[in-house]
Amino acid sequence: MHRDDIDADLAARLVAAQLPQWADLPVTPVPSSGWDNRTFRLGDELSVRLPSAEAYAAHVAKEQRWLPRLAVGLPLPVPSPVAAGAPGEGYPWPWSVYRWLPGEAAETAPVADMTAFARALGGFLAALGQVDASDGPRAGVHNFHRGGDLRVYDAETRAALRALDGRVDTSRALDVWESALSSRWGAPPVWVHGDVSAANLLVDDDGRLSAVIDFGSCGVGDPASDTVVAWTFLEGPARDALRATWPLDDDTWARGRGWALWKGLITLVGDPAHAGAARTVQRVLDERRP
Helix, strand or coil: CCHHHCCHHHHHHHHHHHCHHHCCCCEEECCCCCCCEEEEEECCCEEEEEECCHHHCCHHHHHHHHHHHHHCCCCCCCCCEEEEECCECCECCCEEEEECCCCEECCCCCCCCHHHHHHHHHHHHHHHCCCCCCCCCECCHHHCCCCCCHHHHHHHHHHHHHHCECCECHHHHHHHHHHHCCCCCCCCCEEECCCCCHHHEEECCCCCEEEECCCCCCEEECHHHHHHHHHHCCCHHHHHHHHHHCCCCHHHHHHHHHHHHHHHHHHHHHCCCCHHHHHHHHHHHHCCCC
16 A cells, blocks of 8 residues: 555544544544654544554554553653554554644744753653663564664665765764774663654644654664764754763764764665755764764
8 A cells, every 4th residue: 555545534434444433533634644654633632643554564563562651651741542443444554543642743843942852852761761671672673673783784874875975974974883883782771762853752832842752663772773863853052962861871872873874874875865864964974072
């Protein structure tokens, strides 16, 4: 099924067929639906979330199982699943209904104070790392190795550097990459969100961080992959505030730079005009500390 075929009409038919108690509620698109999933509002208090490809379908059961447990230990709201749906109406994968979380994604909403925003995010990520991870899902294919060993992307990164030679400072980039590969997370595995991006950070009407969404790539392992927001969205004092509020060692931040560099490079290979990826790569290369 093509993601463009996943529309409000399909969502409404799935709800009516499987969750008739909500069949009379209107189903409407949301301004920023996401890529891994298509999201629709269901009435005033609920949302419907449909994976957009088979690669994301396994995230449904994972969020259904783990989000209620994670929510207890976190200082900001996260999605709360209230029902699970099955394939039907021509749609081939499982899907979910969640409580509606108000707010607008930070990638489009005005943030009142970026430093305060970064402090709040650092506090959230620090708290996430304190939630018991002893039986959580280890990083792997299910979450695109977020929290796992960065070396899984070594060949891809080096190929991207060869392809981008002359467009980016490949010598500096290689130094950053090899520094990222030079250490490992030696402590017990911790919970990792897996996709800490401006699209998954909600802002309230006052411009403050109000919720963190989309835990489809969550798992347990090395928190370095969650630091990428320091280069994809934050800069200057805000980046320093995140680092001060979320106490990780220099090696972990160096691995995080590697994660940010990898994603920026492969995005540029696929889309040379991608301004966000180019900006991320430049931020990574401009920062001289680990």
